[in-house]
Amino acid sequence: MGATPDRRRRECSAGLVLGAGFLVSACGGPQSALDPAGEEAAEIAHLFWVMLAGAGLVWALVVGAAVFGGRFQRQPISDRAGLRLILWSGAFAPTLILAGLLIYGLRLMPVLRAAEPALRIEISAEQYWWRITYVGAGDVRIETANELRLPAGRAAELTLDSVDVIHSLWIPSLGGKMDMIPGRTNRLVLRPQRPGTYRGVCAEFCGTAHALMAFPVEVMPPADFDAWLVRQAAPATPGGDEAAFLANGCGGCHTVRGTAATGTIGPDLTHLAGRSSLGAGLMPNTPGNRRRFVADVERLKPGVRMPSFGMLAPAELDAILAYMESLR
Amino acid sequence: MRIVVTGRRLLLGLAVLGGAGLLLAWSGIVNIGASTGHWQITNWALHWGMRNYVRTYAWFEPEPPADLDAERLVRRAAGHFETGCAFCHGSPLMPTPVEARHMTPPPPRLTGSADKWTPRELSRIVGHGVKYTGMPAWPARGRADEVWAMVGFLRALPQMTPERYRALAFGPAVSGDPVLEACARCHGQDGGAAGGAFPVIGGQSETYLAATLRAFREGRRHGGFMQLAVERLTDEDVSRLARHYAERPGLSDSLPSGTGEAAGIARNGLPQADVPACESCHGASARRNPAIPRLAGQDAGYLAAQLRLMRQKARGGSAHAPIMQKIAERLPEDSLDPLAAFYAGTGR
Numbered sequence: 114m115g116a117t118p119d120r121r122r123r124e125c126s127a128g129l130v131l132g133a134g135f136l137v138s139a140c141g142g143p144q145s146a147l148d149p150a151g152e153e154a155a156e157i158a159h160l161f162w163v164m165l166a167g168a169g170l171v172w173a174l175v176v177g178a179a180v181f182g183g184r185f186q187r188q189p190i191s192d193r194a195g196l197r198l199i200l201w202s203g204a205f206a207p208t209l210i211l212a213g214l215l216i217y218g219l220r221l222m223p224v225l226r227a228a229e230p231a232l233r234i235e236i237s238a239e240q241y242w243w244r245i246t247y248v249g250a251g252d253v254r255i256e257t258a259n260e261l262r263l264p265a266g267r268a269a270e271l272t273l274d275s276v277d278v279i280h281s282l283w284i285p286s287l288g289g290k291m292d293m294i295p296g297r298t299n300r301l302v303l304r305p306q307r308p309g310t311y312r313g314v315c316a317e318f319c320g321t322a323h324a325l326m327a328f329p330v331e332v333m334p335p336a337d338f339d340a341w342l343v344r345q346a347a348p349a350t351p352g353g354d355e356a357a358f359l360a361n362g363c364g365g366c367h368t369v370r371g372t373a374a375t376g377t378i379g380p381d382l383t384h385l386a387g388r389s390s391l392g393a394g395l396m397p398n399t400p401g402n403r404r405r406f407v408a409d410v411e412r413l414k415p416g417v418r419m420p421s422f423g424m425l426a427p428a429e430l431d432a433i434l435a436y437m438e439s440l441r
Numbered sequence: 442m443r444i445v446v447t448g449r450r451l452l453l454g455l456a457v458l459g460g461a462g463l464l465l466a467w468s469g470i471v472n473i474g475a476s477t478g479h480w481q482i483t484n485w486a487l488h489w490g491m492r493n494y495v496r497t498y499a500w501f502e503p504e505p506p507a508d509l510d511a512e513r514l515v516r517r518a519a520g521h522f523e524t525g526c527a528f529c530h531g532s533p534l535m536p537t538p539v540e541a542r543h544m545t546p547p548p549p550r551l552t553g554s555a556d557k558w559t560p561r562e563l564s565r566i567v568g569h570g571v572k573y574t575g576m577p578a579w580p581a582r583g584r585a586d587e588v589w590a591m592v593g594f595l596r597a598l599p600q601m602t603p604e605r606y607r608a609l610a611f612g613p614a615v616s617g618d619p620v621l622e623a624c625a626r627c628h629g630q631d632g633g634a635a636g637g638a639f640p641v642i643g644g645q646s647e648t649y650l651a652a653t654l655r656a657f658r659e660g661r662r663h664g665g666f667m668q669l670a671v672e673r674l675t676d677e678d679v680s681r682l683a684r685h686y687a688e689r690p691g692l693s694d695s696l697p698s699g700t701g702e703a704a705g706i707a708r709n710g711l712p713q714a715d716v717p718a719c720e721s722c723h724g725a726s727a728r729r730n731p732a733i734p735r736l737a738g739q740d741a742g743y744l745a746a747q748l749r750l751m752r753q754k755a756r757g758g759s760a761h762a763p764i765m766q767k768i769a770e771r772l773p774e775d776s777l778d779p780l781a782a783f784y785a786g787t788g789r
Contacts, residue, residue: 276713360728362764365710365721376721377712418715420767424760429730 143329144312146285150332151305153288156221167214178202230268230302234261238273238280238293240319241326241414242380242393247342255346256368258380260388262331263287264338265308271301281317284330290316305332312394321416327394348372349383352439357432361425369440379419385440404434475545487546491571495562498569502561506589509560513742514593516638519609520627521666522594526551529575533598533606546574555596563592581663583755586746588665620678621685623670632686634740641739643691648731650683652759662757692735694725703783706776716771719780722764732761741778741785748777 140147149155190198237244247255261284263269273282275293282301283290286309291301315326333341348371355372358364364374370383391398392406392414406413408423408430422430444450465471479487508514523532529548531537541548554563568588570578579588601609612629615622621630629635632643642650656662658671658679674682696707710718723729723736736744750756751769758765772780 356728359721360730362717362722362730362733365717366715376710376717378710378715378717418767420764422764424763425730 143310144285144314149286150307150309150311151287151303153303154286155306157289160218160221163217164214167210171210174202230270232264232267232269233272234269235272235274236261236282236293238275238277238282238315238319238326239418240277241315241322241417243282243326243328244380247345249342249346253346255342256381257345257384257388259328259393260331260390261313261328262333262338262341263303263305264335265305265332267335268302268304271303273299273301278319279317280315280319280326282313283316284311284313286311287330287332292317308332308334310389314394322414325393325395325414329388329390329394331389344387345384349440351436353436354432355436357429358436361422361429361433363433366419382437382440386438387441400434400438403437404430407433407437475543478545484546487573491574495558495565499559499561499565502564502568503585505560505564505592506586509589509593510596511593513635513637514590515597516609516635517627517666518587518590518594519606520612521591521669523610523626525665525669532610533601533603544575548575551595552599555599560592560596563595564588567591567595580665580668581755583750583753584664586750620674621682624682624686627666627670628686631689632691634743637740637742639740640743641691642686643689644735644738645687645692646729646731646733646735647683647687649734649759650686651679652732652761654679654683656757656759656762660757662759662762663755692738694723694729694735695737696720696724697737697783697786699783701779701783703776703779706772706780707783711771711773711776714771714773716768719784730761732759736784738786739781739784741781741787744781744784745777748772748781 142148146154146161147158149158231250233248235244235246235248237246243259243261245257245259245261247257249255271282271291273291273293274297275295277295279295280293281290282293284303287305288301288303291299293299309332311330311332313328313330315323317323319326349369351369351372355369355374358369359373364372364376366376366379367382368375368377370381374382386398388398390396391402392410395406395414396402407421408425409421410417410419411421422433425433478484526532527535528538529541529544530551531541533552537548537550558566564585566576568579568585570576581587610626612622612626615625615630627635627639628642632641632645633639634641653662654671654674657664657667658674660668662668671679697704706716707719710716710721718724719736722733747756748769751762751766752772754766756762756766
C-alpha cells in the first residue's frame with residue numbers, strides 16, 4: 114500500500130536492469146555458447162539465434178491472435194472461418210515452421226562430422242580428470258592431462274571415451290557437447306578460430322567431484338601450438354631432486370617421462386608446472402595450490418582416487434613440491 | 442472388609458511403591474559393598490540372566506574360523522592372557538589372585554570355561570565383556586581376529602600344563618631390560634613370526650616400528666593385544682625398542698623372486714583397478730620413505746590379515762596408513778592371499 118505507482122515502476126525497472134545485467138554477463142566469458150570462438154560453436158550459436166527468432170515470431174503471433182480475439186474481435190466468427198483458422202494456424206503453419214527449422218538444423222550435421230583432420234587428440238575421462246593424448250604423424254603419442262591446447266584455424270578430431278562411468282565433454286565456446294561412454298569411442302571435430310583461453314567441463318553427472326571436473330582450453334596461433342607440442346613431446350628436464358617424489362610412491366601412479374616414475378594410473382606430470390590449472394580445472398596452478406593439493410586432495414576433491422599426503426614431513430613435502438615446480 | 446481395586450487406587454499404589462524405592466536408594470541403606478558377596482538367590486538370578494544373555498547374543502556372533510584351535514592362535518593370545526586376564530582369573534601357574542578373590546562376583550577360573558561355553562559364546566563374552574562384573578570389553582572393537590585367538594587359547598587352557606603355559610606366555614629372560622623382556626615374551630629378542638603367531642618385526646624399518654608403537658599407544662592403530670602391551674611405554678622406550686628390533690635380522694626391502702600374478706601386482710600394480718605397484722612405495726627404490734614398512738619376509742597370514750583389516754577400515758595405523766587403506770580397498774579379494782604369500786616368500 115505504501116509504494117506509489119511511480120515508485121513501484123522505478124523499482125520494477127531497476128530490477129529488470131539488474132536481472133538483464135546478470136543474464137548478459139553470462140553471455141560472454143571463457144565458457145559461453147553465445148560467444149563462439151570456433152566454427153562449430155558459431156554454427157550452434159547461429160542455430161540458437163534462428164531458433165530463438167522463430168520461437169519469438171510464433172510467440173508474438175499466438176499472443177497477438179489472443180489479444181486480437183479478446184480485445185478487438187467482439188463478434189463471433191462463423192463456423193467456417195473458425196475451422197479454416199484452426200486448419201491453417203493449428204496444423205499447416207506449425208508443420209511448415211517446424212519442418213523448416215528441422216531442415217535448417219539437420220543441415221548442420223555434415224558440418225559437425227567433417228572428414229579426418231590431421232590432428233587427432235584422444236581424451237579419456239576418468240573420475241575426475243582428463244587423460245589427453247596428442248596423436249601425431251607416424252602414431253607418435255604425447256600424453257598430458259587436464260589441459261587442452263588447440264591450433265586456431267585448424268581442425269582437430271577429438272576421440273572421446275571413458276574408463277569408468279559416463280562423462281560428457283563440453284567446451285561451449287568451441288562446440289557442442291559429446292558424451293564419453295565406457296567401451297565406446299565418440300568423435301568430435303572442432304575448428305577453433307579465435308585464440309584465447311576457454312573452459313571445458315564434464316557435462317554429465319559422474320560422481321561426487323563431478324562439479325570439480327573441468328579443464329582449461331587454450332586456442333593458440335598454429336605456430337605457437339606446433340612449438341608447444343614439440344616441447345610437450347620432450348621428456349622432462351627436472352631441476353629438482355626426484356628422490357622424495359619416488360620414495361613416497363608418486364611414481365607408482367604418475368609418469369614423469371624420462372625418469373623412473375612410470376605409473377599410468379593418474380595424470381602424466383611430465384610438464385606439470387607448465388599447465389595453467391591444477392586438479393582438472395580445480396584451481397590455478399601456483400606453488401601454494403600445489404602444496405594444498407598434494408597435502409589435502411581428498412578434502413579439496415571429494416571422492417578423488419589419489420590419497421592425501423599431508424602426513425609427510427614438511428621437508429619431504431618441500432622436496433616433492435620443488436621437484437614438481439621444476440617440471441616445466 | 443473388602444478392598445475394591447480401582448484404577449485410581451492402583452495408580453496411587455504404584456506411585457507409593459516407586460516413591461519408597463527412590464527413598465530407599467536415596468537413603469543409601471542398601472549395602473553394595475563387595476565384602477559381603479551376594480545372597481544365594483541374587484547370585485542365582487544374576488548368573489541366570491547372564492547365561493541367558495550370552496546364549497542369545499551368541500547367535501549373532503560369526504562362525505568361528507576354521508583354524509580356531511591352531512597352535513599359532515593359542516600362542517598369539519597366551520602372552521596377552523598372562524598380562525590382561527590372569528591377574529583376575531588366575532592361570533595354570535597361579536591360583537586366582539587374592540584381590541580378585543575379594544571381588545563380587547569373584548572372577549571364575551577359566552580352566553573349565555571351554556567345556557561350559559561354545560566358541561561363539563566365548564567370543565561374545567571376550568569381545569563384549571559383561572556389565573556389573575568387572576569383565577571388560579575387547580579394547581579394539583573391529584578385531585574379531587584377536588578375539589578368536591583368545592577363544593582358541595581358552596579352548597586349549599584346560600589341557601595346558603604349567604610348563605607349557607610358561608613356555609607360551611613367557612619368553613626368554615632378558616637381563617637388565619624389563620621393557621624389552623615384556624616385548625620378547627611374544628616377539629622374542631629377534632622379532633620372529635613364531636610359526637605365524639606374530640608379525641616379523643626383526644629388520645623392520647625403525648621409523649615405521651616407532652610410528653606403529655606410538656599409534657598403538659595412542660589408540661590410532663587398533664589391536665587389543667598391542668594396545669595393552671604398549672600402553673605404558675615412554676617415548677624413550679619406543680625409540681629404543683624400535684631400534685632394537687630394526688637391527689635384528691628378518692625383513693628386507695628386496696623384491697622376492699617369483700613370476701605369478703602376485704609378482705606382477707607387486708612389480709606393476711593393477712592399473713585398470715587403479716592399484717599402483719606395491720614396489721613403488723615398499724620396494725628398494727631410490728630412497729624408500731622409512732615410514733613405509735618393509736614387506737619381504739613378512740608372515741603371510743599377518744600380511745593378508747592386515748590387508749583385510751584395511752579393507753574393513755578396522756586397522757587404523759600411523760599417519761601413513763590411509764594411503765595403503767585406499768589402495769587395499771581396490772585390491773581384488775582373491776589377490777590378497779597370493780600377494781601375502783609372495784612377500785612372505787612362500788608363494789609360487
